[in-house]
Amino acid sequence: xxxxxxxxRVKQKMVASRLLQALPxxxxxxxxxxxxxxxxxxxxxxxxxxxxxxxxxxxxxREAYGLNQPFLAQYGDWLWRAAQxxxxxxxxxxxxxxxxxxxxxxxTLLIAVYAVLLSVLVGVPLGILAATRSGSPLDSGIMGAAxxxxxxxxxxxxxxxxxxxxxxxxxFPATGFxxxxxxxxxxxxxxxxxxxxxxxxxxxxxxxxxxxxxxxIQSSQHVRTLHAKGLSPARILWKHGLKNVSVNLLTVVGLxxxxxxxxxxxxxxxxxIPGIGSSIVNAVLQGxxxxxxxxxxxxxxxxxxVNLFTDLACTALDPRINEL
Amino acid sequence: xxKQHRDQHDEDLTINxxxxxxxxxxxxxxxxxxxxxxxxxxxxxxxxxxxxxxxxVGANANPSSLDPATGGSGxxxxxxxxxxxTLVTWDFETLKAEPGLxxxxxxxxxxxxxxxxxxxxxxxDGTALDAQAVKTNLDRNRSAxxxxxxxxxxxxxxxxxSGEHQVTLTLKNPDTALPLILSDRAGMMVSPAAxxxxxxxxxxxxxxxGFMRFGNWADGSEVVLNAVKDYHGDNRPxxxxxxxxxxxxxATRLRAVxxxxxxxxxxxxxxxxxxxxxxxxxxxxxxxxxYVYQLYMNMARKPMDDVRVRQAINYAIxxxxxxxxxxxxxxxxxxxxxxxxxxxxxxDTAGLYPYDPEKAKALLAEAGYPDGxxxxxxxxxxxxxxxxxxVLLAQFAKAGIRGRFxxxxxxxxxxxYFGQQxxxxxxxxxxxxxxxxxxxxxxxxxxxxYFNAGSVAPPEGFNDALxxxxxxDDLEERKTALAQVQRLVMENALVAxxxxxxxxxxxxxxxxxxxxxxxxxxxxxxVSLKG
Numbered sequence: 001x002x003x004x005x006x007x008x009r010v011k012q013k014m015v016a017s018r019l020l021q022a023l024p025x026x027x028x029x030x031x032x033x034x035x036x037x038x039x040x041x042x043x044x045x046x047x048x049x050x051x052x053x054x055x056x057x058x059x060x061x062r063e064a065y066g067l068n069q070p071f072l073a074q075y076g077d078w079l080w081r082a083a084q085x086x087x088x089x090x091x092x093x094x095x096x097x098x099x100x101x102x103x104x105x106x107x108t109l110l111i112a113v114y115a116v117l118l119s120v121l122v123g124v125p126l127g128i129l130a131a132t133r134s135g136s137p138l139d140s141g142i143m144g145a146a147x148x149x150x151x152x153x154x155x156x157x158x159x160x161x162x163x164x165x166x167x168x169x170x171x172f173p174a175t176g177f178x179x180x181x182x183x184x185x186x187x188x189x190x191x192x193x194x195x196x197x198x199x200x201x202x203x204x205x206x207x208x209x210x211x212x213x214x215x216x217i218q219s220s221q222h223v224r225t226l227h228a229k230g231l232s233p234a235r236i237l238w239k240h241g242l243k244n245v246s247v248n249l250l251t252v253v254g255l256x257x258x259x260x261x262x263x264x265x266x267x268x269x270x271x272x273i274p275g276i277g278s279s280i281v282n283a284v285l286q287g288x289x290x291x292x293x294x295x296x297x298x299x300x301x302x303x304x305x306v307n308l309f310t311d312l313a314c315t316a317l318d319p320r321i322n323e324l
Numbered sequence: 325x326x327k328q329h330r331d332q333h334d335e336d337l338t339i340n341x342x343x344x345x346x347x348x349x350x351x352x353x354x355x356x357x358x359x360x361x362x363x364x365x366x367x368x369x370x371x372x373x374x375x376x377x378x379x380x381v382g383a384n385a386n387p388s389s390l391d392p393a394t395g396g397s398g399x400x401x402x403x404x405x406x407x408x409x410t411l412v413t414w415d416f417e418t419l420k421a422e423p424g425l426x427x428x429x430x431x432x433x434x435x436x437x438x439x440x441x442x443x444x445x446x447x448x449d450g451t452a453l454d455a456q457a458v459k460t461n462l463d464r465n466r467s468a469x470x471x472x473x474x475x476x477x478x479x480x481x482x483x484x485x486s487g488e489h490q491v492t493l494t495l496k497n498p499d500t501a502l503p504l505i506l507s508d509r510a511g512m513m514v515s516p517a518a519x520x521x522x523x524x525x526x527x528x529x530x531x532x533x534g535f536m537r538f539g540n541w542a543d544g545s546e547v548v549l550n551a552v553k554d555y556h557g558d559n560r561p562x563x564x565x566x567x568x569x570x571x572x573x574x575a576t577r578l579r580a581v582x583x584x585x586x587x588x589x590x591x592x593x594x595x596x597x598x599x600x601x602x603x604x605x606x607x608x609x610x611x612x613x614x615y616v617y618q619l620y621m622n623m624a625r626k627p628m629d630d631v632r633v634r635q636a637i638n639y640a641i642x643x644x645x646x647x648x649x650x651x652x653x654x655x656x657x658x659x660x661x662x663x664x665x666x667x668x669x670x671x672d673t674a675g676l677y678p679y680d681p682e683k684a685k686a687l688l689a690e691a692g693y694p695d696g697x698x699x700x701x702x703x704x705x706x707x708x709x710x711x712x713x714x715v716l717l718a719q720f721a722k723a724g725i726r727g728r729f730x731x732x733x734x735x736x737x738x739x740x741y742f743g744q745q746x747x748x749x750x751x752x753x754x755x756x757x758x759x760x761x762x763x764x765x766x767x768x769x770x771x772x773x774y775f776n777a778g779s780v781a782p783p784e785g786f787n788d789a790l791x792x793x794x795x796x797d798d799l800e801e802r803k804t805a806l807a808q809v810q811r812l813v814m815e816n817a818l819v820a821x822x823x824x825x826x827x828x829x830x831x832x833x834x835x836x837x838x839x840x841x842x843x844x845x846x847x848x849x850x851v852s853l854k855g
Contacts, residue, residue, distance in 0.1 A: 046735045047388070050396030050472040054774065055743065057472070064470075092388050094527050095543040103542055166583045174583030175576055176569065272571040272580060274545030282386065282544050282572065 011315065015308065022304045027079070029300045030293055034075045037289045044091050044287035065091060078293060087297070088290035090283070097294035100279055103179075105298055108268070108275035110180050111191050112260045115198035119256060122199070123206025124249070130207065131214035132237065142207060149204030154263055158197030158270045165193060175272040194271045198263055202256050209252045213245040247318045254310030258303050376564060377853045379835070382577040382589035383568040386544045390530040392512035393464060393471040398756050401509075401845040402590065406549055406566060408512035408532030409557065411439060411458070412503045416841040418667040419614070419759065420799070421503045425453065425513060425533070431797045434498035439506075441489040445556045447515035448537040455485040460516045462493070465509075470525055476510040498795040500802065504760035535560040535849075544570055561837070562852035581606065581830050587853065588831040588838065590846045594654030600830045609829040612656040612663040613844025614757030617712065619750045619820035620741070624778030628699075628749050632691040634817030637750075638677040639684040640723035641716070647823050650712045654828060658821035660810050661755065661764055665842060667799065668761045670807035673814050684723035696724025702741050702748035705731040712822075713752055742777050750820075751777070757843065762793045762802075765809050769818055783816045 045061045062068040066077070081088060087097035130142040166174035172193045180187040217223060218241060226236050265277030276295050283291035387403045389395035395404070413424040423429075426439040445453040466477035479499040486492040493502065505511070518531035530538045535557065536549035547568040551560075569586055571577040574593045580586040582603065592600065600608035619637070627633045643657035656663050659674040688696060703713045713729040720727065729752070731737065741751040755775075758764045768775040769782050770790070776782075786809060793805035813819065827844040837850045 043735050046739075048396055050388075054475070060469075090543060093386065093541075093543050094389070095541075100543055103545070162579060162583075167579070170583065173585050175571065175580040176585040269573050270576060272569065272573070272576045272585075274542065274570075278572075279544055 011312065014311070014315075018304075018308050018311070022301075025304065026297065026300055030079070030082075030297055031075060033292060033296045034078070034289065035071075037284070037287065037292060038071055040284070040287075044289070047092065047286050078290070082293070082297070087294040090291050091288050092286055097290050100291060101276065101294055101298045104274055104276045104279050104295075106180055107177055107187075107273055108261070108264050108277055109302075110187060111194045111198065111264055111267070111273070111275070112257060114188070114191050114195035115202060115260050116253060116257050118195055118199040119202025119206050119260075120253060123203040124210060126203065126207040127210025127214065128237070128242075130211040131218065131241075132233070134211075134215050134218070139211075143211065146204035146207045149200045150208075152200055154197045154200060155266045155270050157200050158194065158267055161193050161197055162270070177271075177273045177275075194264075194267050194273060197267050197270070198260050201263075202260060205256060206249070206252060210245060210249055213248045214241055217241050217244050247314050250310055250313055250317065254306055257306050261299065261302065377562060378565045378567055379561070379563050379588065379848065379851060379853060380567045380569060380586045381848075382571045382580045382586040383547070384570075384572060384574065384577065384591040386570045387541070387547065389527040390538070390541065390547075391525050391527045392509040392514065393468065393473055394525050394527055395509070396472050398845070399591070401843075402847075403547055403549075403568060404509070404512060404530075405534065405845070405847045406536035407530050407534045407538060408514065409445075409534045410508070411441075411506040411511035411513065414504065414507050414759065414841075414843070415667075416839055416847075417665055419504070419842045420667045421507065424507065424511070425458075426506070429503055431500065434500075434795050435495040437493040437495065437502055438486070439491045439493070441491065442556070443489055445533055446554075447513075447518070447531055447533045448552060449515050449517055449531050451515045451517040453513060453533050455487060455489055455491045457516050458491045458513065459483050459485050460519070461513050462491075462510070464514075464519070464524070468524065473509050476505050476508070498791070500794050500797045501760035501762045503797075505763070508759045536566055539565065546570060559849040561848050561850055563848070566848060578830055581832055584832070587835050588829065590827070590829045592828040592830060594652040594826065594828070596830075597652055597654045597826075597828055600828060605832060606830045607833065607835070609831075609838055609840040610654070610826055611840040612665060612824045612842065613827045614663060614666065614842055615754060615825040615844050616658045616661060616663075616757070617655075617752070617754045617822040617825065618658065618661075619716075619752055619822065620775065620777060621750050621817075621819060622741070622746060622748065622777040623780040623818070624746070625749050627691065627693065627697050628778070629780075630691045631816055632687045633693070633697065634820075635677075636684040636687040636691070636723060637720075637725065638814075638817050638820050639680045639687065640720055640725055641677075641820060641822065642679040642719055643823060644679075646712070646715055646719070649715045650708065651823060651825075654826045655823035656826070658823050660814055661768075661819070661821060662761055662810070663824045663842070666761070668803050668806040668810075670810050673807065673811045676814050681719075681723040684725070688724055693724075696726060699725065699727035699749045700747075701727045701729045701750050701752070702737050703729045703731050703752040704734050704737055709752065716752065716822075742774055746777055754825075759843070761806055762790060762809075765790055765793075765806075765813065769813060782818070783812045786812045 045058050045065070045067050048061050049057045066074065078088065089096045090100065126142050130139040133139050162174045165171050173190055177190050178186040223236060223240065226240060264275055265281060268275040268278040269281070276298065280292055280295045283295070383402060385397065385399040387395065387400045388397040389400065390403060390407065392404055392408060410424045411426040413422045414420060415422055425442055425445065427442045428440045430438050432438055439458065441453070441455055441458055447453055451457065462477065462483050465471050465473050466480055467474065479495050479497055479502070480493050481496045482494040484492045484494070513533055514526055515531040518526050518529060522529050528541060535552055535555045537552050539548035539550045541547045548565065550565045551563055569580065571580055574591065574596065577589040578592055578596055578599065581589045582605065597610060600606055600610070621628050621634055623629055647653060647655040647657060659677055660670065662669045703709050710731065717727065717729070737751065738753065740747045755764060755768065758767070767773055769786065770776065771779060771781045789805050789808040789812065793802050793809060796802055796805070825844065827840050829838065829840060829846060831838055834854045835851060836854060837852050838848070839850065841847060
C-alpha cells in the first residue's frame with residue numbers, strides 16, 4: 001500500500017515536471033521556427049501585394065501587417081497573443097489559425113495513428129516469427145525484407161501503391177480525403193493508402209527491434225532456467241519473453257509515431273491530403289508565419305504528449321523504472 | 325467488380341446503395357484493427373452527397389482571397405469568375421472585348437466612357453446591380469486603401485451615375501484599354517450590401533452576381549460553390565455546383581482525374597501533355613496562352629545598350645528547340661509579346677528573328693565584339709527555370725554569347741533586377757499578360773516603367789503609337805497602332821521573347837463543353853456533366 005502511494009506520487013511528480021519542461025521547449029521551438037522564417041527568402045508582403053506590384057504598395061502592406069516591425073517585436077507580439085490563446089489568422093487567406101489546425105490536424109493524426117497501428121499489427125508477429133526461428137531461412141527472409149522496408153522511401157512506395165491499388169485495380173481512391181469527423185469509415189477508406197505508404201518503415205523497424213530484443217532475452221540465463229524448469233517454449237515466449245521486451249517495444253512505437261508524424265508532410269503531398277503537414281509546407285513557401293507558428297506549436301505539443309504518455313506506460317509496465 | 329468500385333467512388337453512394345464490397349472491406353479492416361466500434365453511423369461515401377451535377381475540379385493553388393480587389397494571385401481568377409460577373413467579358417480565342425454586365429459601352433469622346441448596365445440583375449444576396457452599385461465597386465477598386473488594383477484604374481478621373489443603369493467614367497487621358505481592364509479583377513462586381521456588412525472587404529464572404537454562389541472555403545483544401553438558380557445570363561453551365569479541390573502537385577492533380585476523385589484538372593505541366601493525350605479515359609484541352617517566357621534586358625548597361633547586341637541575342641535563340649527541350653513541346657514559339665491567335669498579333673513582326681546564329685555573330689562583330697560577349701545573367705532557382713537557363717546557354721554559345729546565370733527565388737531576383745539595385749544584364753523570367761495588350765507594352769517598355777530595368781527611353785514613335793492604340797476604340801485602328809508598337813519593340817530588340825506557355829486541362833469522360841481560353845485562366849461557362 002505504501003509503495004503504491006509512493007509510486008503514485010512519483011508519477012504525479014514526473015507528469016508535473018515533464019509538463020513544466022515542455023514550456024521552454026515550446027518557446028524555443030517556436031522561436032527557432034520564427035527565426036528560420038526570417039532567414040529563408042520570400043516575402044509575404046510581395047505575395048500579398050499581387051502580381052507585378054509597385055514597391056510603394058509593398059511598403060504599404062508591410063506597414064499594415066506590422067511586417068516592418070523588428071524581428072523580436074514581431075515574435076514577442078505573436079508569443080503574447082499565443083499565451084492568451086490567440087494564434088492569429090493566416091496573413092494570406094484570413095482563416096483563423098486555430099481553425100486551420102482543428103480542420104487539418106485530425107486528418108494527419110488519423111493517418112499517423114493508422115500507420116502506427118499497422119506497423120505494430122504486422123511488425124510484431126513478424127518480429128516474433130523471426131526471433132523464434134532465429135537463424136532459419138524465414139528469419140533471414142524477414143530481416144532482409146525489413147532492411148528493404150527501412151530503406152524504401154515512403155513517397156516512392158506511396159506512388160507504387162497508387163499506381164496499382166488505385167489506378168489499376170481501383171480498390172482505393174488515389175487522392176483526397178474525408179474528414180474523420182464527417183464520416184469515419186470513409187475517412188479510414190481514404191486513409192488506407194497513405195497509411196500503407198507510411199507504415200513500411202514502421203513495420204520494418206518494429207520487426208527488427210522486437211527480434212533483436214527477443215533473441216537477447218531468449219539466450220539469457222533466466223530463460224535457460226525456465227527451459228530447465230520444463231516450461232513450454234510458447235509459454236516462455238508469451239509470459240516472459242514478450243513481457244520483458246514490452247518496454248523496449250513501447251519506446252520504439254513512441255519514437256515511430258513521432259517519425260511518422262514528420263513523414264506525413266511528404267505523403268500528404270503525394271495523396272493531396274489537407275493535413276497539417278501540407279498547411280505548413282504551403283505557409284512556409286508563402287511566408288505566412290502565423291500558420292507556420294501555430295501548426296508547429298500543435299505538432300510540438302503532440303510530440304511532447306506522446307513522449308510523456310510513452311514514459312508513463314513504460315513505468316506502468318516496468319515498475320523498476322520508478323525506482324530509478 | 326472493378327467497375328463497381330469505381331462507381332462507388334465516383335458517385336456518392338449512400339450506405340443503402342450497393343456499397344457492398346467497400347463495406348466488406350471495411351468490415352475486414354475493422355476486425356483486423358479491433359476497432360469495429362469506431363465505425364460510426366455511415367452517411368454518404370463521398371463528400372458530395374445528394375448532388376447530381378457537381379463538377380469536381382483539381383485546382384493548383386489555394387486562392388489568396390475571394391475578394392477581387394484584395395487578392396494578389398493570378399491563380400485566383402478561376403475561383404472568382406464563377407462568383408463574380410464582370411462588366412466586360414472576352415472572346416475565348418482572341419480575347420476581344422464582349423459585353424458582360426455592361427451590355428454596351430461607348431467612348432463619347434476619347435476621355436469619356438459611358439457604360440450601359442444590364443437591367444434586372446441581382447447580386448446573390450438580392451441587392452440590385454444598378455449604376456450605383458457599379459460606381460461603388462469602381463470607386464472602391466481605384467481608391468480603397470486595401471485595393472491591389474488601384475493601378476488598373478489609374479486613368480479614371482471621376483465616376484458618375486448618369487442614369488439608373490448608366491455609369492460615366494471621366495478619364496485623365498484617352499484610354500481605350502479600359503473595357504478589357506473591366507473584364508479582369510477591376511470589373512468584377514461585388515454586392516455593396518455585402519461590402520458594407522463585412523467592413524469593406526469580402527475576402528472570405530464573397531457575394532457577386534455570377535452563376536455560382538459561395539458555399540464554403542477550407543484553406544488549402546477546398547472551395548465549394550453552388551449554382552444560382554435564377555442566374556441572369558445565358559452562359560451558365562449545366563451544373564449544380566463546383567467543388568474545387570486544392571492539389572498543388574500537378575502529378576497528383578492529374579492522378580485525381582485518372583482515378584475519379586476529380587472531373588477536371590487545370591494548369592498541368594508540359595511533361596504531362598503526352599499522358600493527357602494518350603490516356604483513353606481522359607480528354608485534354610491544350611492551347612496557347614498569353615503567358616510568355618522571356619529575357620528581360622537592362623538597356624542601360626554595356627553591352628546591352630547596343631541594339632545590334634540585343635538583336636544578336638534574338639537571332640541566337642532556337643525557339644523550337646527551346647520548347648522541345650524545356651517544355652516537352654507544350655509551347656508556342658514567341659517572336660513578339662502576343663501569340664498567334666490574339667486579335668492584335670502582327671505577322672510581319674513575328675517574322676523578324678528566325679534562328680540564325682551566324683547572323684548573330686556578324687551583328688556582334690559589327691557592334692565591336694568579334695570575339696563574342698560575356699553577360700551577367702540572372703534567373704530563378706526552380707528546376708524548370710534552371711533547365712531553361714542551361715538550354716539558352718548552350719544556344720548562346722553557338723553565337724559567341726557567353727555568361728553564367730546567377731539564380732535565386734522569384735521575389736529576390738526580380739527585386740534585385742528591377743528594383744533599386746539593377747543587377748544583371750538580362751533576367752530570364754515571364755510576363756503573365758494583361759487583358760489589353762496596350763497595358764503590357766506600357767508596363768514593360770515606357771521610360772518610367774518598373775519592368776524597364778534600365779529606364780531607357782523607348783524608341784522614337786513608341787509613345788505616340790501606344791497613345792494611338794489607347795485613343796481609338798475601333799478594333800482595326802487599334803490593331804494597326806499596336807502592330808506599330810510591337811514592331812518598334814522587336815526591331816529595337818527591347819526584349820527576347822522565348823515561348824508562350826500552353827494551358828493544359830484534362831477532364832474525364834463525364835465532362836463536356838469545356839473550352840480553354842487565351843488568358844489561360846479556365847472559365848466553366850457552358851460546361852455540363854453526363855450521368
